[in-house]
Amino acid sequence: MFNVRKVTDDLFWVGGNDRRLALFENIHPLYHGVSYNAYVLLDEKTVLFDTADWAVGRQFIENVQHVLNGRPLDYLVINHVEPDHAASIQEILLRWPKVKIITTPKAVILLHQFGYPLSAGQTEEVREGDTRTFGKHTVTFAAAPMVHWPEAMVTFDTTNGVLFSADAFGSFRSLDGKLFADEFDFDGEWLDDARRYYTNIVGKYGPQVQALLKKAADKIGLDNIRYICPLHGPVWRKDIGYIVDKYLHWSSYEPEEKGVMIVYASMYGNTENAAEALASKLADRGILNTRLYDVSSTHVSYLISDLFRYSHLVLASVTYNLGIFPPMHNFLADMKALNLQKRTVALVENGSWAPRSGALMREELEKLKNMNILDDGMTLASSLQEQNLPDLEALADAIAASLAQ
Known part of the structure; x- marks a missing residue:
């Protein structure tokens, strides 16, 4: 019919x-x-x-x-x-x-x-x-x-x-x-x-x-x-x-709105905990337009879509086989393949004996055009500890300051 x-x-x-x-x-x-x-x-x-x-x-x-x-x-x-x-x-x-x-x-x-x-x-x-x-x-x-x-x-x-x-x-x-x-x-x-x-x-x-x-x-x-x-x-x-x-x-490649997209790669929940804590610190500063994603359970098409929407990105990744956790590495590859540019990015790395994911993610991001990578990052040894809190506060402050520009 x-x-x-x-x-x-x-x-x-x-x-x-x-x-x-x-x-x-x-x-x-x-x-x-x-x-x-x-x-x-x-x-x-x-x-x-x-x-x-x-x-x-x-x-x-x-x-x-x-x-x-x-x-x-x-x-x-x-x-x-x-x-x-x-x-x-x-x-x-x-x-x-x-x-x-x-x-x-x-x-x-x-x-x-x-x-x-x-x-x-x-x-x-x-x-x-x-x-x-x-x-x-x-x-x-x-x-x-x-x-x-x-x-x-x-x-x-x-x-x-x-x-x-x-x-x-x-x-x-x-x-x-x-x-x-x-x-x-x-x-x-x-x-x-x-x-x-x-x-x-x-x-x-x-x-x-x-x-x-x-x-x-x-x-x-x-x-x-x-x-x-x-x-x-x-x-x-x-x-x-x-x-x-x-x-x-x-x-x-101009963002639609000011906001923070936090994408984390976590094996046992410790990097996820750090991402959640960072989101809470941003909320304390009045930054409520935030989205958190687990890179392992979110299809990359949704990540790319929101990345075109928001002005700021936080990548938090565990180190895996001395490299970037594979789903996070794949996300970075898709960002490059789809010509993503003009975003401000902060990095959080985790590793129990040789945390390297932060430096490696920075290398990948530097291949993209017009990306502003914040100097304030954070390195964790296995999990978020009391001694990491100053770095967490500094990272939240740096993101807030960047959003205010």
Whole structure:
């Protein structure tokens, strides 16, 4: 049975929601599902913007058929060829073999690599600034390389102000019957999922996102964008400046807010105890915007997400085999892989006979850009003792002073 939503008078959401998928890209946990968005435009010509993951393929096809209502499908615009959006292309080709595919030259290469049976002349390659008219609607295309694949583009409908933004402005989480961001309590329900999606999927490519945002401002004009239709998550039709501002912060690696994220690696609870004690000392100083995480039991996608949120980070790690505790080492590697920068960091190390994790964590952090590593750190010998309290107080004072700047 079809399940569609109307975006504008002649534009329809024809996607689907997947609540069975446990790991997005087989790595990021999904506790609230994910949507795969696609859109059909009914003009003199009919246009499908992207397809969907095969997990929702049956629903997607029924939705497209319902909206077309017997009309042929004239065009398929492919903004992004990643399989969670392109897996149903072959089914579209089987059902509407005369459809013309509009996409980038690099996308055509990837379509062949994925083995889609494209007939000669079936693809129409477009480049930056090209336009196509489907009747009363005229669209223009803008390249979006490495946001977050090299073939990606976005499509802007100059007639009604709809931006088909590919993976930009997307989010984890299923839509649950709703479609528009203003139909949710976005701050309360969605912001964490949107941030976790951006930081882990697109986060490495901040400069490319900045370039795309500048292109949108200069060539389209942000005031001309009335709708943002991403490939995951809700459609934006109100307060578009809100989500654009979030992307400006995330893509420039500027923290959203002042606060302290304490991530600890503890084998038997002693390093955890020190992290808890530090959080209490910060609370004594009126610093309440803090979060504590056990690096061993928290999926790294959540750590990365909050790291993009908060201005300050404390890493507290036991020494393990004369190195950094492996889950903490992995977290540092992910920070580097996702280009994290512009944070203030304090270090706490623990070790029963040769504490070295602090110096080794500093070495890893120094590989990142624009990181401020506080000189005030703390070394523990097995556990937090009375003699460590002055160092604990000094560390809390240094973090508080830094937050006050």
